Amino acid sequence: MSWSLFDALVKAALGLPAALLFTLGAASLLSRPLTERLTSALARAVFGLTALALLIAAGLSVPLEAQHHTISLGHWFVAGATSFELRLLADPLSLTFSTLCVVLIGVVAVFSDRYLHREPGYNRYFVSLCLFSLGILLVVLAGSIEVVFAGWEMVGLSSALLIAFFHERPAPVRNGLWTLAVYRTTDLGLLGAAVLIHHIAHTGNFDAFLGASWPEGPSPLSSGQASAVGALLLFATLGKGAQLPFSGWLARAMEGPTPSSAIFYGALSVHAGAFLLLRMGPVLDQAPAVAAMAVVFGLGTAIHATMVGRAQSDIKTALAYASLTQVGIILVEIGLGLRWIPLIHMLGHASVRSLQLLRSPSLLHDFQRLEVAVGGHLPRTGRYLERLLPPRVRRRLYAAALARWRLDELLLRVITPALGLLRALDRLEHRWCAWLGGRAADGSEVRRDG
């Protein structure tokens, strides 16, 4: 009875946001979008109930000793030797993090109701938020790599759509597309890992390559296999977690509405990569070189982000870099083989950072109150660190931080020649078709503008 109740609660935690997404999406597609009041009431009810379901499940997991409990939602499809099983995994890691996810999403949904009141894209925002919540819950509760990938893609698309939410201006759209480009490129790592795992284990189920229970494992993969899988997963993490050299997109992502920035880049989306690496801990244990790379990238990102964040002049970007610093440190912890500390770090950081981002529109008011309370200007922190460096070095570091280490320019240096080559190929295509079509012979022009 208890196990069936436990399973039903975990299934409900996925089913409720999915039902909300379906309801809001269908209403929009039928050109009958729900009113703000109804949308808000449904969102509160769904995320409240989902949080309750997960809390009860987490409570039940203690007497049931659910250290590694898999829940099958059935075989989604079967073809030849490939069987795609919709499989969830309920263990301390997934239950803890999914509960945090739903609580924070619920808080953000309540906040968004007022923040976006009478905004023309109110309904569009909530559809994207529901898509995100379903995606992140799939990533966290997944019991197989394919389910992770499905959720991962949903998180990516909803993120790009919300960055471009204020789409009347070109900048949010450009930044949404840039972020999506980084996501799509680094998602290849996760896709590659999924295909490789299937190739090795003939299934994507976690049991087959992560061992019996998290965090011990041990992974049955050989050291070489684990290194290949781990490297691909780390690549995916670098993109989603905005780690070096892909950090530039995070500041661009601040173009989205503040509540979505809070939940995506303060709390959950930015931690999705770290969560993935944490889940894949047993694979990293088998691949010390990849774990070392995680430490290097994490440390590099933490140094980069703390420097750049200190030179930013707007609060959202400064908070984004502060967030990045912590994610970098979490990656270092994971790379060093710690498992519970990074989890606790993620829970604490996600909660504090989303609160800070949600408060950021009231920053001036908050500062004023604080200054009134202390009876003067607030003291500037960190000066003793700056004094350790000579002024010339300080100026250079400041200039580098202000330019955000020119990371996006570096990426553009890779992209621009590739686009140039494609444009040259396009010209060739046009010439070939013009020649074949006898344009020179009869003088007629090939229309080029669609």
Place this chain on the structure above:
Amino acid sequence: MTAELTFPLLSLMIAVPLVAALATALGGTLVTRRAAIVAALIDVGLAIAALVVHLADPSLALADPLDPLTWLFGHPVLRLDRLSAPLLVFAALISLVAVMVAPRTALRASLLRRNLFAQAVLLATFATREPAVMAAMWCLGALPPLLELRSAGAAGRPALRVFAIYMGAGAAAFIGGVALTGGEHGLLASVLLVLAVMIRKGIFPLHSWMPELFEHAPLGVSTLFNAPQVGAYVAATLVIPSEPAAALDVVGVASIITALYGSAMALVQRGARRAYGYIFMSQSALVMLGFECLSAEGVTGALAFWLSSGVALAGLGLALWVLEARRGALRVDRLHGGYERTPLLATMFLVFGVGTVGFPGTYGFVGQEMLLDGAVHVFPGLSVAVALASALGGLAVMRIYFSLFTGAPAQGGLTQRLHRRERLGFALLGAVLLVFGIWPRPAVELQSAVAAELLRARAVAVEGR
């Protein structure tokens, strides 16, 4: 003993659009449109009936007393099997939606009659496995786009020539391949058939006609010509069962290159139509890749992706046609704005767009998962290129979406909301994409059985050789 059902289901399906085209020969645009919608609706109904009958008892043979070519070949030419039954529904559905959403400003009675003709030819192609009939349908199928390009006058002439050269070469190769099959020149027949399929599917380097056609012909016509992917049907029925593995490997590698090249080229296009043409080329090439894997996963994935990419690409092309009718020529190197004037069309465009590149929740995701699984065993190194093609394709789709629907709102613009007919048409395609995306099991089971049949037929042919 095999049970037999005598009913002219298939010949009726082919005759209905032809009768509608003839009956409206002198009619105006609106009458012809109404007739075309009714004809397509009847065809969808008949095709669903055929599918249901076949699924209820797969051993039941359908005898068509009106099969028009039995006297010529000495045996029935029209047949219903596991492969053709869902394809007929797919073809009839795309034809129906193409006529339902056709914008009034772009409509002419002649275009509608050509679409009716194309519908009949398409259904006849999917209802037969007789190579000679398929060759004839192959040639007839190219007529509607040819006539449309000719109607465009001097502006369409270069594209007409490009299309005619490629289609002429493809038809010659197909007819040659069919004629030589079974004779002394087996190898030449194989090469010709493979070449024909590569041309018709727009596989690199024989692809240049495809973006040209999408750029210059009415989108309804070019979509109806390409979305059902007749080349894939020829590959499934004539190439997979008998052609040498080396030929299939060549097509497989060429398909991977096409997928990558098409999705990358879509990123640098300025015109929306041409960008769509490259996305089409890229994603539909993945179907061929799955076939060439010759594994249960690969072929099932190819069949699934054939239907999903066909539906999604058709939806994307038709949405572009509808938008173009409201706004004129569309570019993708600037932001057009106007989301608030066409929110539903923007949403549908997004759904079809992400469906095209296999986003979770659409049937394309299912097909792509199996395709990649199949490809990694056969082309382990090159499967990275498949994943990259998918990534770039997704980016290209989103670039088009953002450029067409985001940007500063148009001041004082009239509403451009979809009509009920258009909404219904897009909803039909969207529902197919999403319902099978969420509940793919029945479709995959059917396609898995078809894949097993195709692979069995190949094993028998290889053994016989």
